[in-house]
Amino acid sequence: MRRWMVAFCAGALLMITGCWDRTELEEEGFVPSFAVDTGPAPGVFIYTFRIAVPQEVAGSSGGQNGGGAGGGGDETQKGSKAVSVMARSLGEAINLINSTVERRLNFVQCQYVLFGEGAARQGLSPHIQDLLRFRQFRRTVFLAVVRGKAADSFKENKPVLESSVTRYIEGLQKLKAFTGMVPVVQLHTFVRAMEGDSEDPFTSVLAINESVKEQDRRKNSQQQGANQETGKESESSGEKQRSDREFQTPAVTFEAGRMRRVGGNPEEFPGAAVFRGDRLVDVLSGEEARLLLALRGDLAHAFFTFRVPQGRFTLEVQQHEGRPRIVEGAARGKPVWQIDPPFDVDLVSAVGAFDTRTHQGLLELRRMAEQQFDAEAERLVAKLQKCGSDALGLGLYARRGFLTDAEWRAYGWRDRYEEIQVQVRSRFVIRRIGNQLVSSGAR
Amino acid sequence: MMHTGYIGTKEARSFLAIVLSAPIALTLPQDLALTAGRAAWLSTVVALLVALAAWGLFSRIAEMAPGYSVVQMAGVWWGAPGRWAVGLVLWGYFLLITALVTRAFVETVIGTILPRTPVHVVMLLFMVVTVYMAYYGLETLSRLSQLLSRVLLMGFLLLILMDLRWMDVRYLYPLLGPGLGQVVSVGVMKSSYFSEVLVLGLMLPGLRVARDARRVARSALLVSGVLMIVMVLGYTMSFPPPSGADNPFPFYQMGRLIYLGRFVQRLEAIFDFLWVLSAAVYMAGGLWASTQSLAQACDLPVYRPLVFAMAVLVYGIASLPADYVQTTELTNAYLRSWGWVMLVGMPAVLRLGATWGRRGRREG
Numbered sequence: 001m002r003r004w005m006v007a008f009c010a011g012a013l014l015m016i017t018g019c020w021d022r023t024e025l026e027e028e029g030f031v032p033s034f035a036v037d038t039g040p041a042p043g044v045f046i047y048t049f050r051i052a053v054p055q056e057v058a059g060s061s062g063g064q065n066g067g068g069a070g071g072g073g074d075e076t077q078k079g080s081k082a083v084s085v086m087a088r089s090l091g092e093a094i095n096l097i098n099s100t101v102e103r104r105l106n107f108v109q110c111q112y113v114l115f116g117e118g119a120a121r122q123g124l125s126p127h128i129q130d131l132l133r134f135r136q137f138r139r140t141v142f143l144a145v146v147r148g149k150a151a152d153s154f155k156e157n158k159p160v161l162e163s164s165v166t167r168y169i170e171g172l173q174k175l176k177a178f179t180g181m182v183p184v185v186q187l188h189t190f191v192r193a194m195e196g197d198s199e200d201p202f203t204s205v206l207a208i209n210e211s212v213k214e215q216d217r218r219k220n221s222q223q224q225g226a227n228q229e230t231g232k233e234s235e236s237s238g239e240k241q242r243s244d245r246e247f248q249t250p251a252v253t254f255e256a257g258r259m260r261r262v263g264g265n266p267e268e269f270p271g272a273a274v275f276r277g278d279r280l281v282d283v284l285s286g287e288e289a290r291l292l293l294a295l296r297g298d299l300a301h302a303f304f305t306f307r308v309p310q311g312r313f314t315l316e317v318q319q320h321e322g323r324p325r326i327v328e329g330a331a332r333g334k335p336v337w338q339i340d341p342p343f344d345v346d347l348v349s350a351v352g353a354f355d356t357r358t359h360q361g362l363l364e365l366r367r368m369a370e371q372q373f374d375a376e377a378e379r380l381v382a383k384l385q386k387c388g389s390d391a392l393g394l395g396l397y398a399r400r401g402f403l404t405d406a407e408w409r410a411y412g413w414r415d416r417y418e419e420i421q422v423q424v425r426s427r428f429v430i431r432r433i434g435n436q437l438v439s440s441g442a443r
Numbered sequence: 444m445m446h447t448g449y450i451g452t453k454e455a456r457s458f459l460a461i462v463l464s465a466p467i468a469l470t471l472p473q474d475l476a477l478t479a480g481r482a483a484w485l486s487t488v489v490a491l492l493v494a495l496a497a498w499g500l501f502s503r504i505a506e507m508a509p510g511y512s513v514v515q516m517a518g519v520w521w522g523a524p525g526r527w528a529v530g531l532v533l534w535g536y537f538l539l540i541t542a543l544v545t546r547a548f549v550e551t552v553i554g555t556i557l558p559r560t561p562v563h564v565v566m567l568l569f570m571v572v573t574v575y576m577a578y579y580g581l582e583t584l585s586r587l588s589q590l591l592s593r594v595l596l597m598g599f600l601l602l603i604l605m606d607l608r609w610m611d612v613r614y615l616y617p618l619l620g621p622g623l624g625q626v627v628s629v630g631v632m633k634s635s636y637f638s639e640v641l642v643l644g645l646m647l648p649g650l651r652v653a654r655d656a657r658r659v660a661r662s663a664l665l666v667s668g669v670l671m672i673v674m675v676l677g678y679t680m681s682f683p684p685p686s687g688a689d690n691p692f693p694f695y696q697m698g699r700l701i702y703l704g705r706f707v708q709r710l711e712a713i714f715d716f717l718w719v720l721s722a723a724v725y726m727a728g729g730l731w732a733s734t735q736s737l738a739q740a741c742d743l744p745v746y747r748p749l750v751f752a753m754a755v756l757v758y759g760i761a762s763l764p765a766d767y768v769q770t771t772e773l774t775n776a777y778l779r780s781w782g783w784v785m786l787v788g789m790p791a792v793l794r795l796g797a798t799w800g801r802r803g804r805r806e807g
Contacts, residue, residue, distance in 0.1 A: 012571065019557065019560055020557065020559040020560040020561065020564070021556075021557045021558060021559045021560055135554070135555065135558065138699050138709075139696070139699065139700055140699070140700065140702040140708065167705075170705050186702070188609065188681075188700060191686060192614075192682075192683060192686060195685055195686050196683060196685075196686075393613075396611070396613040396614070396616075397613070399613070399616045399617055400613065400616045402616070402617040403617050403618060403619045404617050404619045404620065404621065404622045404623075405480060405481075405617055405620055405621055405622075406621075406622065407617065408617050
């Protein structure tokens with residue numbers, strides 16, 4: 001018996017020396033991100049995979065080279081190469097790419113997926129189903145919509161500070177908590193909202209600023225010329241001309257792809273793409289995205305600047321209390337809802353004739369902020385209602401009043417959503433006034 | 444009957460709690476989400492109440508013949524035919540449930556961690572471990588359970604805590620989901636998840652203090668019931684219907700959802716380890732129970748020679764379903780929908796038998 005046991009153990013050891021699922025790192029082509037765009041015909045899509053090149057990732061901190069098959073040699077492509085293919089599904093695209101890339105594509109390290117505006121307007125459901133079922137994808141992968149073609153994001157994205165492809169999107173997530181203008185969303189959150197009947201999904205928007213892209217292109221060509229001819233002098237004069245041109249129009253815009261700026265990354269990311277079900281229905285500006293988060297109770301931190309006849313003041317707001325209180329009522333036979341988002345506020349700037357030395361003065365400041373915020377937030381709600389998207393998740397509040405699913409379905413939330421009159425009654429509680437008691441204009 | 448050793452109350456409770464809680468790592472949350480929607484947690488509460496009531500009946504019977512297993516009790520009251528009948532019913536039930544749960548666990552391992560490994564390789568390795576544990580018996584199993592129980596409990600609570608950021612209480616509304624009637628009927632039906640408590644009926648002779656059986660069962664049922672309710676609540680709040688009903692590996696997906704920033708993510712490997720441990724205890728427990736019930740039915744002095752034969756049977760039955768979908772279909776449609784008949788029926792029949800048997804003996 002003992003001899004048999006020894007023989008059995010020896011045999012068992014042989015069985016566990018390796019396994020069917022071993023993966024050699026040298027045989028895998030890791031894809032940290034990929035993009036989906038519409039193709040030339042319905043049901044055909046362009047898949048662009050960014051494939052990590054580990055040697056270049058390792059050397060990217062010091063090296064300047066990199067280069068991608070998609071042409072470039074840009075900062076973002078340092079450590080990765082972008083390859084596009086036309087296919088009818090993700091699986092088909094992987095097979096096609098693996099007929100030209102020498103290693104097996106592996107998505108276990110995939111951090112984010114971009115969708116072109118066209119694909120998002122057609123409906124993301126088929127692509128989302130691909131992601132949900134394939135075991136290599138996690139529900140924590142980030143999603144974003146790119147204005148225009150998603151593949152352009154890989155070509156034109158040149159982060160100012162971040163050199164790693166995967167850290168770029170994680171950086172954006174941090175910005176969500178800092179500015180509130182980049183409402184980055186993970187696949188799981190998106191799917192819950194998309195599949196449910198009480199809310200609609202939203203996600204962040206990326207866009208290429210054509211003006212900055214052009215500046216960048218000119219700068220590169222001028223740099224080449226300067227190196228050959230006059231050197232630094234022509235470079236600085238070219239930059240001045242660019243900023244003069246760009247800053248002639250006195251409009252401040254928070255729209256992705258239309259911000260007025262010079263230098264930096266041609267890609268910008270303020271704003272939100274809002275959906276109805278799986279279809280993109282509208283793109284919000286950065287300011288509107290911030291309001292959206294605030295009304296949902298997801299605004300971790302932001303700076304709000306208010307302009308009033310007395311001057312302007314900036315508040316640093318935080319939402320510590322979580323979701324706003326929502327009171328459902330009715331007036332003249334129509335449902336009227338009141339949303340009360342609470343904010344903890346630091347006064348960080350007050351330029352003009354403001355009384356910041358007395359409690360009464362601060363209350364006045366608070367009243368002005370609340371008035372402006374409420375008006376803008378109500379405009380946003382009306383905009384969302386018009387496009388039929390419940391990105392605020394009001395349905396999740398509405399369903400609390402029902403006992404069974406049958407009652408909820410009979411209520412017909414979708415039809416009633418657009419009829420609801422929403423009143424916003426924010427609460428800006430100014431807790432700190434910064435390092436100055438008196439504002440400049442009040443002396 | 445030869446007893447190799449006795450087990451204490453704590454060990455018995457840990458073993459029973461792990462066996463009852465093991466389905467949490469399988470399809471329990473998804474099965475309940477499918478049948479009771481967002482009110483799945485309420486159905487779990489109903490299921491727990493049914494299980495507690497059934498055990499209340501059972502414990503009264505255990506007190507009538509202290510130190511006897513349910514098979515032996517049937518033998519005392521109805522003679523050899525009664526012993527055979529009860530023993531074979533329990534044997535068949537534990538054999539089937541162990542085989543199907545083994546296959547489900549194996550398929551879960553394949554579907555999540557080892558997609559290219561053949562099913563028989565994983566199953567064979569699982570069987571080697573479970574045969575070893577079942578062979579060494581209840582003492583080994585319960586002591587191992589006592590060691591593992593804290594680790595498993597901590598792991599489970601850690602999973603729930605780390606997934607808190609995904610949970611939204613608003614997904615629980617409307618509270619009664621598909622309606623009160625369905626919530627209660629699903630609750631009764633899904634009390635089948637507690638039917639493994641019958642394994643205690645076979646453990647009774649091994650308990651050091653026989654009168655502790657009632658306490659062991661009640662606390663094991665309460666612990667596993669609360670864990671099931673917490674899991675189903677957490678799952679519904681993070682995977683609300685209809686998403687929740689579409690998820691074949693709910694526990695694994697909960698582990699995969701953990702994302703607490705750049706450095707704290709991709710932790711599911713830790714939880715894989717935990718559910719594989721609980722699966723090993725469950726399968727060994729099931730194998731031991733089916734072997735014991737057959738041994739007691741045949742009035743054999745030892746059960747060990749039967750362990751290998753039972754393992755081959757479990758292996759064979761587990762190989763019958765074509766795939767994971769068929770395995771879960773069979774498990775959820777039959778064992779987890781009709782197991783309550785065993786849970787409630789077995790104590791009821793024994794109770795009747797006890798009354799008639801005693802009356803008969805008195806009259807005789």
